[in-house]
Amino acid sequence: MVTRSYSPGTVSGVALWAPLGLLAVVRSRQLLPHPVWRRGIMAGALIRFLASHPVPGFPMTLDATGPQTITASRKRPADALT
Numbered sequence: 001m002v003t004r005s006y007s008p009g010t011v012s013g014v015a016l017w018a019p020l021g022l023l024a025v026v027r028s029r030q031l032l033p034h035p036v037w038r039r040g041i042m043a044g045a046l047i048r049f050l051a052s053h054p055v056p057g058f059p060m061t062l063d064a065t066g067p068q069t070i071t072a073s074r075k076r077p078a079d080a081l082t
Contacts, residue, residue: 029037 025041028040032040
């Protein structure tokens with residue numbers, strides 16, 4: 001979704017973290033054996049995928065009240081509040 005609101009994380013992400021991440025990937029490719037580098041990239045991609053696609057019923061966070069789980073629902077977000 002594209003909005004015209006200001007998001008400070010976007011600025012620092014594009015200006016600082018993206019170039020540092022790219023530098024780390026390029027540098028690690030030069031230093032590590034190809035199979036090790038490939039496994040690291042695949043592990044990172046898998047972790048990123050799992051973090052952005054929560055599995056219903058799987059605990060995502062743990063706080064003082066106990067594990068918080070994602071529940072499957074067919075309701076639209078606006079209907080979930082009613």
